[in-house]
Amino acid sequence: MARRPRYSPPRSTSSRYPASEPSESGGLFKRLNYALVALLGGIFVLGIGVGIGLSSTTTVNPENVASRDFIDRSAPNPELCVQYGASAMVTDMRVFVTLSPFSVYVTQPTMQPGCVLRRNNWAILEQRKLVNSQQVNECKNRMNTFGFTGVLESKPRIDCIYQNDSAGNLFLNQPGAGGSPSETENF
Numbered sequence: 001m002a003r004r005p006r007y008s009p010p011r012s013t014s015s016r017y018p019a020s021e022p023s024e025s026g027g028l029f030k031r032l033n034y035a036l037v038a039l040l041g042g043i044f045v046l047g048i049g050v051g052i053g054l055s056s057t058t059t060v061n062p063e064n065v066a067s068r069d070f071i072d073r074s075a076p077n078p079e080l081c082v083q084y085g086a087s088a089m090v091t092d093m094r095v096f097v098t099l100s101p102f103s104v105y106v107t108q109p110t111m112q113p114g115c116v117l118r119r120n121n122w123a124i125l126e127q128r129k130l131v132n133s134q135q136v137n138e139c140k141n142r143m144n145t146f147g148f149t150g151v152l153e154s155k156p157r158i159d160c161i162y163q164n165d166s167a168g169n170l171f172l173n174q175p176g177a178g179g180s181p182s183e184t185e186n187f
Contacts, residue, residue, distance in 0.1 A: 074113040076151045081115035084124060090114035090149050114149040116161065122146055130158055 068087075072078060075087035093109035117124070122139075125131045125146060139146060139160035150156035 071113065075115050076113060076149060076156065077115065080124065080152070084121035085115050085117040088114045088116050088147065090147070112149050114147055116147040117145060119145050125152075125158065128152060130156065135160065 071089060072082055072087045075081040078087070081087050090112050091109045092112070094107045096105040096107075097103070098105075119140075122131070122136055122145075125148075126133070126136060130148075130152065131146065142160070142162070144160045144162045146158055147161040148156045148158040
């Protein structure tokens with residue numbers, strides 16, 4: 001039995017899908033590159049949008065103190081505090097020490113906003129008759145400064161406080177962190 005040749009249609013020079021040749025202007029590969037760039041650009045824009053959305057929904061409240069600005073706004077007399085000193089977080093707690101047997105007990109600390117005045121701005125407290133000259137002299141002799149909690153117009157709690165630099169700021173001493181703060185931050 002003789003084999004019959006298979007039928008194949010005649011080849012035409014015009015085709016529905018033109019063949020892309022690498023020597024031409026890129027053809028299929030060029031279209032794929034544009035699609036890839038468009039896809040990556042869309043992912044980039046979407047990432048920026050999600051990042052902005054997440055950062056703008058961060059709530060700042062007393063349970064989530066996230067910035068220095070929040071502490072500055074919460075300080076008593078915030079304008080006066082920022083201009084003549086620095087806002088602060090004040091921790092009040094009591095420590096009990098027994099000697100026989102030796103033990104240390106600490107109460108639950110309470111946190112509240114406060115303000116630390118620079119030494120050259122104590123006149124503000126004297127003008128408002130919140131401290132007297134004897135208190136100022138005692139605080140000066142010990143090279144301390146004044147800090148307060150509560151609004152100055154009502155009954156603030158004012159203390160002569162000591163700046164303790166011996167502990168240092170361990171957040172600044174981490175590898176890769178910026179340099180140490182300038183000397184102008186001394187009170």
